[in-house]
Amino acid sequence: MNRSKLKDKSASFLIIGAGAVGSGVAYTLAKAGFKNVTVLERENDVAKVTTSQGAGLCGQVRNSIDRVRLAMRSVATFRELQKDSVAPPEWREVGSLRIALSDEKKQDFVKLASICQGVGLNTSWLSAEETVEKCPAIDVNEIAGSLWCPSDGYLTPYRLVKSYERQCIKMGCNFVMGVEVNSFLMDGSQIQGVVTQKGDFEADFTILAAGAHAYPLALKAGLELPVVPVRHAYFVTTPLTDWDPDWPCLRIPEMSIYGRVSNGSLLLGGWERVGHSMDPRQLASEENSPSIRTDWGVLLKFERDFAKLVPNILGAQKAKVAKGWPTFTPDGHFIIGESTKRPGLVMAVGCNAHGISGSAGIGSLLLEALTSETPSNYVTSLSPDRFSENCDWSSSVKEARSVYEHYYSD
Ligand SMILES: Cc1cc2nc3c(=O)[nH]c(=O)nc-3n(C[C@H](O)[C@H](O)[C@H](O)COP(=O)(O)OP(=O)(O)OC[C@H]3O[C@@H](n4cnc5c(N)ncnc54)[C@H](O)[C@@H]3O)c2cc1C
Known part of the structure; x- marks a missing residue:
């Protein structure tokens, strides 16, 4: 991939999944000036799966400077989106x-x-x-x-995603509903787009934001990532x-x-004191959770x-x-960025139950991962490359559940 396309904003993006994360990433890319952004969603509307179930709490008090910054970026975005009288996210800054x-x-x-x-x-x-x-x-x-x-507050998750969608469309992005991604277009290890029942879609970058379906989809590209859905x-x-x-x-x-x-x-x-996870290895990419x-x-x-x-x-x-089924990772951190093993495939998964509150901040971390020549240590630490070729599932599941069970341990 010619990196100059990222510099001159001519790069094209496909995003798999129109939940809070995929839509938030689309919004960030569009705001940054990228014109060729298409979101593919297999449901007939945005935010129908995990996001629609979210409580909508957006907390910025976190246990690291990077996490606080990320949540603050999201809140700044929610305030901005709330100014639109047609499709506001119903952001209420109640503290x-x-x-x-x-x-x-x-x-x-x-x-x-x-x-x-x-x-x-x-x-x-x-x-x-x-x-x-x-x-x-x-x-x-x-x-x-x-x-x-x-400055904390809450919003309505479905409304947030409708708000992202509306702003993205105004900036020239496409949201295509009812399209299920079945596999990837590959040239060697390079990902060049996706295969769907409605035809192939090509792009310079394919962003995986498929929530609980992250594991089976990444596997279709030959990547095994410990993204564990926990109820x-x-x-x-x-x-x-x-x-x-x-x-x-x-x-x-x-x-x-x-x-x-x-x-x-x-x-x-x-x-829950004892988390209940689903084994994503049993989940086919076309099957509902x-x-x-x-x-x-x-x-x-x-x-x-x-x-x-x-x-x-x-x-x-x-x-x-x-x-x-929000997804958790063994180390409790998001998985964000391009895989060096599968260039062209970019992850926005493993949200550890703050994919709604974090959605806008996740977009800016992803942008930094792709476009910065010197990404911060935090952004580098979120790379999918941190997980080895073969996951040790039993320890990954144990650790991911433990992140869930100790969610509020400060
Ligand atoms: C009960 C509950 C309460 C929560 N409360 C909060 C909260 O207060 N604050 C907060 O920040 N978070 C909360 N969360 C977590 C939050 O809901 C998730 O982190 C967030 O919704 C994840 O968004 P997502 O876009 O990654 O996933 P999803 O919303 O699941 O979106 C993924 C999308 O990908 C699509 N997809 C999957 N496979 C394909 C395919 N092959 N082709 C095309 N499309 C595909 C799916 O249809 C889906 O629409 C809560 C979760 C639950 C369950």
């Missing part, structure tokens, strides 16, 4: 409270706050009383306080009196749960834990359950 139940936890949050401060993300410690002023449903006696991040779910209650949509998002790491107000109801989810049975044992445990802080939530009627 977030990371609640500590103990003084030991407070010490972890102090460390997180100093990471945030290093990159200019404003956070502050609130006492229990100050926390309850922001979310009056919480019992002041049950908490030690919280880390407040005023995740939350429920939404029927509307509750006095639950204000402007209350902040809540994260309670000591209980491994999160929540937010959703149209006057409570959305409550969490991370297996359906997930609602595990009320798990969901009601989230509710019981939350009720220690908000007692009257116990037994609230449930209106909806959302569930899906």
